[in-house]
Amino acid sequence: MSAVHYELIGNIGVIRLNNPPVNALSQALREGLWGAIKNAQDDTSQALILLCEGRTFIAGADITEFGKPPQAPALSEVITEIENSHKPVIAAIHGTALGGGFEVALACHYRCALASAKIGLPEIKLGLLPGAGGTQRTPRLAGVEAALELITRGTPISAEKAESMNLIDRVIENDLLSGTLTYAHELIQRNAPTRRVRDICIDPASIPEGLFDDFRQRLEKRTRGQLAPQHIVSCLEAAVKLPFEQGLAKELDLFIECLLSSESAALRHLFFAERTATKIKGLPKDTPTREIKSVGIIGGGTMGGGIAMNFANAGIPVKLLEVSQTAIESGLAVISKNYSISMNKGRLTEGQKAHFLSLIQGTTNYSELAEVDLVIEAVFENMALKQEVFTKLDQSCKPEAILATNTSFLDIDQIAAATSRPENVIGLHFFSPANVMKLLEVVRGTKSADPVISTAIQLAKTINKTPVLAGNCYGFIGNRMLLPYNREAQLCLLEGATPEQIDSVMESWGMAMGPIAVGDLAGLDIGFKARQGLSDAERGDPKTYCIADVLVKMGRLGQKSGAGYYRYDPETRARVNDLEVLAIIEAQAEIQGIKRRKISNKEILERLTFALINEGANILEDGTAQRPSDIDVVYVYGYGFPAHRGGPMYYADNIGLAKVYESICAFHDRLSENCWTPAPLLARLAREGSTFASWADDSH
Structure with a gap:
């Protein structure tokens, strides 16, 4: 079946797109849509409706084409053809119109949507920005401040919300085609113009002074050095300050920069990893499932x-x-x-x-x-x-x-x-x-x-x-890997770091929270109670919990008691450094026979992340995890590992397994033979110049 079908319903041309399962903007779909718009200029239709078959409108770009040579027509060419139509083009949206799909809708002269539909520009979640006019057309309709929030958050919004932002012209309650046909006839009757979003001008004087700089600062706190969010702000600033065509050129340049970035590659890796994780090796596809009704x-x-x-x-x-x-x-x-x-x-x-x-x-x-x-x-x-x-x-x-x-x-x-x-x-x-x-x-x-x-x-x-x-x-996957990560955090404390240094290093690098702050949030008494039921051998090295035990015995249980490794503001729960805790750490270091020293931020980062990676390699080799990307999904979605770094195993591949292995060997020689035995799989792959991803492909 063709990806695009065209029919005349009276004096309305209806372009139907059909590219299951989500009508992604594949080359075939782009070519068919481009041709349908072009050919319809010369027939008897007075308006055109763009409608999708299946469960959704165009849900976005075909992500499988990323990284491959581009094939004509480009999405921007299709969008230009739609916008240049001398007949009104109306997008009829159901399901979701996301990313490139919503950019196609923005190129249409009018937009209708079912009440159940959602629209959005979620490219930021893949380390990208809208690259086909989304950053230029959205603020022209919704206003700059609303567009900043919509595009930098990437969260879809309802049709009703979109209508209130001028992004949708009419919300339709029942039959989408029937409702859009009615709307099309209304446009014809009142001789409505081909209203092109690109022709709307944003008055620079309407923008509050310092809006973009202030937004950049707030965004930096939320996204911690990521590339795409700041580039989105630059694109929206260009929409205000530059003519439309120059704004488009700016958007395209910054889109390409994002597309080629390691940040976007990591996020795209996670996109596929999340979907691959549901595929269970050795489980027949026809395995029955049980209905869960209660x-x-x-x-x-x-x-x-x-x-x-x-x-x-x-x-x-x-x-x-x-x-x-x-x-x-x-x-x-x-x-x-x-x-x-x-x-x-x-x-x-x-x-x-x-x-x-x-x-x-x-x-x-x-x-x-x-x-x-x-x-x-x-x-x-x-x-x-x-x-x-x-x-x-x-x-x-x-x-x-x-x-x-x-x-x-x-x-x-x-x-x-x-x-x-x-x-x-x-x-x-x-x-x-x-x-x-x-x-x-x-x-x-x-x-x-x-x-x-x-x-x-x-x-x-x-x-x-x-x-x-x-x-x-x-501990399964996540908590088993967390043990060496927390071990190194505790040892770094004893050896010379402070809670603030460790948390700041990890949070600046991208972790949602540093390990010391996480302990306070979870409650130090939980681990303490669990250790009480274990033998001395089962508890492990006292160096890894001696500080926490002292804090619990002092009644410092973490956030819930107002004090743990930090003190907490009773209203805001903001954490404050506490000299009393530093004294406790120094006393415990002396008891454990550890001479404190200055520890660099680099050492803290490598000890904590490489401990995760090393245990991850053991987990892969013994089959606890099916594949490296599964571990990445666990750590990003369960433990606050920065998504833009792709997860611990992807991160290891990205920086090079040889580097990780050499550092672990150095820690083994300098710090501890027991804690830093290199995982056999890591050692083998490092010597071969290979990666975890290649190992997964070759062995599975």
Whole structure:
């Protein structure tokens, strides 16, 4: 079937685009659209409608063409042909009109959209900027300040919101084609002009003084040195100060610079990595999935409540089990408060909040879980407690129900052994706050059945999570790698760094939070309590937790107590350095026999990131992770690793495995043989001049 079909409906020419699954702007689609517009100039039509088949309008560029030689016609040529039409062209939008798709719509003279449609320019999420006029046309319609927010955030907006910003001319409630045909006839009847966005002029005097400089400064705090956000501001500034054609030229130059940047390459890597992660090796494509119509959750605390919200948001009823009615009421109150926060931010309505809350019912009785399709246990990290819970679930739940644990570290097989159905047991490791964080580690036990794995991967998509399959070991992928990362942070403290230095190095590099601040946020008492149940051998080297133990014994638990490694402002929670903590660190260094020294920022960065990479290599070789890109997805979406660096394994490939290996060998010789044994896979690839990506392609 042709990607583009043209038909006359009375005196209206309808151009239908059909490039499944999302009508991406492939070469065939561009060529067909260019030809249809051109040919329609000479027929009997008085107006043209641009309509897409399938579930969506043009959802954006064909990302598979990135990095390949360009093929004519370029998107800019298609857009020029549309805009130059002497007949009005009306975009009829449903689904999503994103990126290049919305730039096509902006080139049309008028735009209609279903009420359910969304529009946006999300290029920034791939380290890019709109390269086909998006930065020049959007501010001419919506205003400069609104365009700055829309394009630098990259988040799609509703048709109703777009209409209020003059980006959509009419919102249509029912049949899109019928409604757009009516609108087209109205335009013809009033002899409406071919209104070209490029002809709108922005009065420089209408722009508040210092707008662009102020926005750049605010943006820098949010995006920390990334290239594309600042270039977007420059493009919008050009839309104000330069003629349209010169603004387009500026946009194209900066687009190409972004396209060739390492930042965009990393983000495009993640785009594909996220999609590849759902492909489970060895799992037949026809593996059946089980329908999940209802869910039980054990534990109504912060984690359990957050998990419950995910399912309610997806329209799936939840039974939330707690030990008492008081605990249930407390958990439901927290959930209600979280929904109120979202409502106050305009993310949902009062009616939506009420509906979601109605889907979450509290209970203290396991018998009320008898008919649920899935149960997720979210109690304290204690093996005996979890086994007790699973024994009760085994007795209470129907035989085909999937029993999942949210454990962060513990052995899935040991938990499954408490049941008579280990094949139906799986790990579903959510990340806190569970109603916000995208990552879901799906942990396969030795006996987890294929349909259970398949169901978990599909379910993650249903609740808007990004799933990554992990093998069963202590800490799985994410927390197993976090151990050496945190180890090095603690050792750097003892050896001469300060909490502020370590956090500043990692945050300036791009981490969402530094490791010391993360500890305060999570609560230092959590790790302390977990260590109390371990033997001395299991706790590991005291150097890696001695500072935290002292702080906990002093009542400094982190943010929740107002003090941990830092002190916290009671209102803003802004962190403040504390000389008392520096004294504690120096005292612990002396107790541990460590002579403190000046540690460079470079050493801190390399020790923490290379510790992640080295353990990641071990995880790949023992099969805990399916592929290097899966590890990248885990760390970007679960641990705040900077997306524009692509994840730890991609970052390692980018800087060169030889460099990483040589540095680890140097740390081995200078710092610790036990902590810095190079991973065999890393050593082998470094000697061969290879990469993790090549290894994945060759061996799998």
